[in-house]
Amino acid sequence: MADGGRRRKAFIGSFTAAGGPGLLTAAVHPHTGALTLLGRVQGLADPSYLVLSPDGDMLYAVSETADGAVAAYHVRGDKLEPAGAPVPVDGSGPTHLSLHAGHVLTANYGSGSVTAVPLSVDGTLEAAPSGVLQHSGAGPHERRQRGPHAHQVQPDPNGRWIVSVDLGTDSVRVCELEDGEPVLRREIALRPGSGPRHLAFGPEGPDGTYAYVVNELTPTVTVCRWDPATGTLKPLTETPILPGAPAGDAYPSGIVVSPDGRFVWIATRGEDVLSTFAVEGDQLRLVGTVPCGGHWPRALAESGGFLYVANERSGDVAWFAIDPTTGLPRYEGSVAVPAASCIVFDD
Template sequence: MKERNEQLFYIGTYASREERGIYIGALHTDNGDLRMVGGVEGIERPSFLALHPNGAELYAASETEPGQLYTYQVNTQTGELHTMDRKGTEGAHTCYVSVTTDGQYVLASNYSGGNAVVFPATEAGGLGDMSGQVQHTGSGIRQDRQDAPHPHSIIPDPSGQYAMVCDLGLDQIIVYRLTEDGKLVTHRETDLPPGSGPRHLVFHPSGRYAFVANELNNTVTVFGYNERNGKLTLLQSLSTLPEGIIDVENTAADIRITPCGRFLYVSNRGHNSIVLYHVDLDSGKLKTIEWVETFGSTPRNFNILSGYLLVANQEGNNVVSFAIHGDDGRLTRTGYVLEVPSPVCIEPVR
């Protein structure tokens, strides 16, 4: 049960089906304290979570072969989850799930399957039959990581007209038009430098810019975005690592922006840090400000809620809270840690 001055959140993990897979945590909004509230078993490797805009359904990507999408009914008072539905994604290792801003469609990408899919969200709260699917083909220059397509995320744009698929294997962001009947129609392709490995993308609150975390070459790329035609225009590329770091094996992971649009963060797995950038609101360009240790190994995912940043350290087996300074976005460790086996996703309860 949520107490006064608490914000509930879900934690996705790499648990087996027999273990607790999704945890419910609570963040104390006065000091950043963390506590465990509950959770559910019966889902294997729920590595990414997305809440419906109405707050009443949670979707979980089961990163298995074959991949699956689970739907849970949310008790908005307690955060308690009840399984409603389960659908196959017709691809291996479902690694990402998102929901259009109008709540009409649920999108998912299959890392090993090389495909992205669309399901309509039903009025009853479950998922209808798959309405759209696209299959990627090709490869990149790195045979160890880019021997095939690897769609690592699918993100609807703010207008709901387009969906952006970051394909780590192809070094491309493929823009699809999302039709009224839930189909994905290829609209345009945006190439990144060979060996970039685009992973996750986030839009600026204004809708004028998009920022991409590139896993393989440890960069963040800034694009101008034209909502009318779905076009991404390259503006800038910066490293996610401090200058001179050469002896650390690192892969960039997650990317988030504050609701005010002034502060952007990216997580580094290996360097085990969060890098803060200031966003120029007039140009969209970034200025690197600082790196903060995550106090746990392999920060695969993190999220921003109630003035705090929560980091899921996959191999550190913990979730760590940081206070976000409102004037400059800098992070201060609160000292509070929640022990969780292999946490890989944080999703706030609305």
Template sequence: MTDDAPRSPLGLAFVGCFTTARRRARGQGIDVYRVGAGLDDWTHLGRVDGLDNPSFLVTDPTRGALYTVQGDGAAATAFTVTPDGTLRSLGSAETGGTNSVHQALDPSGRFLIVANYASGSVALMPVRPDGGLEPAAQVLPMPGAPGPHRTEQASAHPHHVVLSPDGRHVLVPDKGLDRVFILRIGGDRLEIASEAVLRPGAGSRHIAFHPGGALAFLVNELDSTVATCRWDAPSGTLTPLHCVPTLPPDFFGASTAAAIVVTPDGRFVYASNRGQDGIARFRVADSHLEPAGWTPSGGRDPRFMTLAPDGVRLLVANEQGDSLAEFTIDPGSGDLTQTGSRQSSSPCTIAFL
């Protein structure tokens, strides 16, 4: 690591933790840390408690704001972030659905787009000039027949909100319907432009784009696979091309896939397994993935992963292992080496500002 490595604007890290008995949780809310460029020095600055299940965090560097949805709840909350790491609440607003699990800001910064997992909808929430939120102005149901899993696919369950590279579309993997919905952003409305259909029972969960923009990698929770898909930006269509398992061939236990990360150079893809408690790594070869091995995640139930701001370290939130594990990425092979671990109670999301 060099002194000129990329840094987050304020050098802050936020860790959201599950808090409720329903989630078998031990967390207390959102923890705030001051971090060094190499993530070698984490200083705990404070915590926002009294907030149920801050299950996903998004930062807005332009406004100096932080947004969270509340797992199993029906609201999103906005904070303004001071340079010393203090979070000042800008209030909460209704998402128009239940169990809001993921969100993203639209390219203009005028709206927060929210996936309502339990109620099967995607909401458009206006963002005020001060960064605060208004209640959902549009709630768009995800249509289709549920998948075959009797408990996990009883209805639509949108699980992720990802902007296309050009910002014209929103991709929403739906675990309940085994589909990825592609939504068109038009002014202050969302509309369904197309959809990609995956294997019955796959349980589409999260998606990440290759930096080249022509490929996207979809992790399927229920059948523990990653599908490589072709993205056609002009038409707004996603076409599945190739599928690989996330589990080692000699693993026979219960496990579900969770998170997916692509390296900035586009050479490697990582997916986490909850149950097997490992990180699958893949090499990108043309329009498919080649399995390259598995690394222990450093704890139980690796729910979430993200790259550090330097782009060469991977952080893993082990929800039931109560830890944040840090790995360095070998630039030649993509192999992971665990370089650190710090205690965190029921961590489920990490964001930087």
């Protein structure tokens, strides 16, 4: 049980266009981490990525479609109730979202932009975006980098800056929100052709704060130093995610840093493995890889000492116990979720 005897819950997103059930709620076993499905909410196309409000009373989901929208839901016990109509984000293919300064931010992969949608006092969405920041640029990959493709947007740990990761332009943008408008402050270039997908911040330590960027087009992870005073990201090292050359497709996806900052976990689609890295200052050391428990792991999450993987093409969410010494995950079980794409927790 969570604090006060409240049952811990998980919320799972899926691709309805690929046969997914929409949004699901699940109970989380307090000792084994096992998931038990409770119910689902239909009506929103492709709710592929989710975020909970800090108090756990609201859930927000993108609709990863060509028209692009974001939707809000009240969390009522074990159920989700729509909180108004979905709001267009004035961008296509929103693939990630986060909360910042009274707004929902979406990263719109198709249009290569970041959108801010204001929140009302009760946590519901206002009727229209307050601002859209259009990315520009391209990369050397002929098919995947013809233009910008914003893949993730999130606030920095101190809550001042907005960081957006763009696979199409091989860069990370640092912005601020001014009167509801995302305003670009600086753009940090990563290696051409790397295809950055997601960034995860580590906890602040004696050497400062590190950020880890997982690169989709070349299976590597870039270690960066983050300066919260100036909003500056400095790339330091780049490390292969796999122990050898991939046998076929290898597209890294989710990245998670352990709460104590000792380990970094990365999922790779195609190879269908989870890589565990030990954090050693500004270096990452590959500890090992294990099977992801399914096929095409799209997203990772850590909760309660367990690691969870949304395996999109095998249609399941798997959970793993974590070895406290090595950080290596150990498969414990899974639950069937067709076209699973994301999982978040209310802890």
